[in-house]
Structures are given as structure tokens and as C-alpha cells.
Amino acid sequence: QxxxxxxxxxxxxxxxxxxxxxxxxxxxxxxxxxxxxxxxxxxxxxxxxxxxxxxxxxxxxxxxxxxxxxxxxxxxxxxxxxxxxxxxxxxxxxxxxxxxxxxxxxxxxxxxxxxxxxxxxxxxxxxxxxxxxxxxxxxxxxxxxxxxxEAGMALYGNELDDHTTPLDAGLNWLVKLAKSEPFLGKDVLVRQHQDGTDRKLVGFTFDERAIPRHGYGVYYGGVRVGEVCSGTMSPTLGIPVGTCYLPTAAAVEGTTFDVEIRGKMIPARVVTLPFYKRPGKA
Incomplete structure (x- = not known):
């Protein structure tokens, strides 16, 4: 397996x-x-x-x-x-x-x-x-x-990096915090699970045909809170799609925020991942 x-x-x-x-x-x-x-x-x-x-x-x-x-x-x-x-x-x-x-x-x-x-x-x-x-x-x-x-799959260097935990990225299912065996980082992740994370990974789209790219600035409430992790024009759906981290309180479907593209603030909207799921079982 x-x-x-x-x-x-x-x-x-x-x-x-x-x-x-x-x-x-x-x-x-x-x-x-x-x-x-x-x-x-x-x-x-x-x-x-x-x-x-x-x-x-x-x-x-x-x-x-x-x-x-x-x-x-x-x-x-x-x-x-x-x-x-x-x-x-x-x-x-x-x-x-x-x-x-x-x-x-x-x-x-x-x-x-x-x-x-x-x-x-x-x-x-x-x-x-x-x-x-x-x-x-x-x-x-x-x-x-x-x-x-499109399938909402995280990738190291984009959604994952040296400062990210599985709980930040919504990969809670990868770490079995209830298991008796120890593993590196378990104590920290148990506390994070109990206290909650400061930020969460979200998917987003634009209503206009701008294209988000990795590294573009992300602003919530007028304050820069991060950057685009991944972004492209979805070849299947024909709409802009991207991922970024937002403060946990804002990381819910429908939340609006801005992405800076070449000096212009483009309104973005949080949507549920994955953006696209192939019909039937994988």
C-alpha cells in the first residue's frame, strides 16, 4: 500500500x-x-x-x-x-x-x-x-x-514549506495525534490542535479574468497577510484559481480579500477545495 x-x-x-x-x-x-x-x-x-x-x-x-x-x-x-x-x-x-x-x-x-x-x-x-x-x-x-x-493537492514549495505544519495546511488526516507511538513534532501538533492554528490554507477565485501567480501579495482588511501559494487559469473550469493562507477567522467560504497583481488590487473570494473533482471515484 x-x-x-x-x-x-x-x-x-x-x-x-x-x-x-x-x-x-x-x-x-x-x-x-x-x-x-x-x-x-x-x-x-x-x-x-x-x-x-x-x-x-x-x-x-x-x-x-x-x-x-x-x-x-x-x-x-x-x-x-x-x-x-x-x-x-x-x-x-x-x-x-x-x-x-x-x-x-x-x-x-x-x-x-x-x-x-x-x-x-x-x-x-x-x-x-x-x-x-x-x-x-x-x-x-x-x-x-x-x-x-484544480484537485486541491498541496505541493512542497507552494502550499507547504519550512514554516508550515500539517494542521496549517489542512492535512490533519496525515498526523494521528491519538496514536500512542511518539513521532517528531507530535507534542507541538497536539498543542496546535487544542489551541487552534493562526492561519489556514484556502482556495480562492476571482470574478474577473485576472490570473493569480505564486508570490503575489494577499491582503485582508487592507493588511498584507501573506502571498499566493499557487495560482493559474483553470484549464478545466476556465476560471482563475489559487491558494493562499488567511487568518483562521477569515478562512471560510465566501470571505473576500484582495490579491495584488501588478500594482492593482483584485477582489478574491474563498471557495471550497478542491476546485474540480473528476466524476466518479479516483
Missing amino acids: VQYSTLLRANGTIVDDLLVYRFADHLMLVINASNRDKDLAHLRAHLAGFDCTLTDISDDTALLAVQGPQAPAIVASLASVPLDGIKYYWFTEGQIAGVPAIISRTGYTGELGFELYVDQAQAAHVWSAIMAAGAVTPAGLGCRDSLRL
Whole structure:
């Protein structure tokens, strides 16, 4: 099974968000590539006292994400194992186009799809097989980013950073505060849960066709309270969408505030996340 989770510091803030894969005899952590050195240093600093070893396989591993309505059929046509029974956020092992692979029913687009982990030396072969298997279009991180924003999925470097806790970001479900086992930051997060957070992550839109961008100033009651975390023109809905943090009292649907775009204050309105949810189950 796969679990979306966070690496935490002792003060409850987020080092990174990641996927944890549970195999029979080991765990595989899939971190953000840009945070590789930071994450590995954090993990190694806390290995003492645990009967485990940490191996970095980043340079030996390639990840291809096949996402969209036709993804299941396309991946299944190349797979050596049946995929129909793989539930969302579960995985199996088999072959893709004759190459050993971890075939994961995951993705950060809010769409149907799979993520395929293969030996980096075989990545070009698998890529070519996927491209020849159906109506597939190459897409970069900008495309992925617009879809994960529509789906209300947080991303490190945008909604999450070194000063954010899971409770700030509305990711309470990632931290089981009632569990008996200790974990880094638990005491801080328990207190934050009891006392409440000073700010909360919200989604917003504009009634006019201005486009919010990461870093634009956010103003509530005439006072700057933060900046846009993520923003774009939604390719599915055709409206401006964005995320930001607001004071907790203001972080409710319908609250109005302003976003500064090139010196002009654009009225924004808090809306419920996600902006878009694919019909049917993920």
C-alpha cells in the first residue's frame, strides 16, 4: 500500500511531503527531487536507535506518470500483470513493456492513472512503448501543476514549506495525534490542535479574468497577510484559481480579500477545495 505523508521536524513544521510505499520487508520513500539532499540529511540524522538502513536509489530509478481517462487501458496493454484490482494508492510489481517495474495506482493530477518506477537505463524504452500504445501526449511539470491545483493537492514549495505544519495546511488526516507511538513534532501538533492554528490554507477565485501567480501579495482588511501559494487559469473550469493562507477567522467560504497583481488590487473570494473533482471515484 502507499501512504501520502510528511517528514516533520521537532517543531512540527514540514521538511517535505512524500509517498511511503510499504513492501513486505522494506519501505520506499518517494520524495521531491529538489529536496533530495535536505531530506536524506534529515532522515540520516534520526536513524540512531532504529534497526534499519537507508539507501538512496534516486540515480538508478526513473519515474514515469501516465495520467488521464485512458491511462488504465494504455498501461494495462503494456503490463505483464492484471491491473484492474489495484485500488487507489496501492501498487503491484510486474513488467511494463518487458521491463521490471513498480506499477503504482497513484498520481498528482486528480485524474485516473499510474506511476511507473523502472531502472533509469530502461526509461527511454518504456517511454517509447507508452508513446506508441495510444493517444498519449508528453506533459511537463507545468501541466501537472495546473491539474494538481484544480484537485486541491498541496505541493512542497507552494502550499507547504519550512514554516508550515500539517494542521496549517489542512492535512490533519496525515498526523494521528491519538496514536500512542511518539513521532517528531507530535507534542507541538497536539498543542496546535487544542489551541487552534493562526492561519489556514484556502482556495480562492476571482470574478474577473485576472490570473493569480505564486508570490503575489494577499491582503485582508487592507493588511498584507501573506502571498499566493499557487495560482493559474483553470484549464478545466476556465476560471482563475489559487491558494493562499488567511487568518483562521477569515478562512471560510465566501470571505473576500484582495490579491495584488501588478500594482492593482483584485477582489478574491474563498471557495471550497478542491476546485474540480473528476466524476466518479479516483
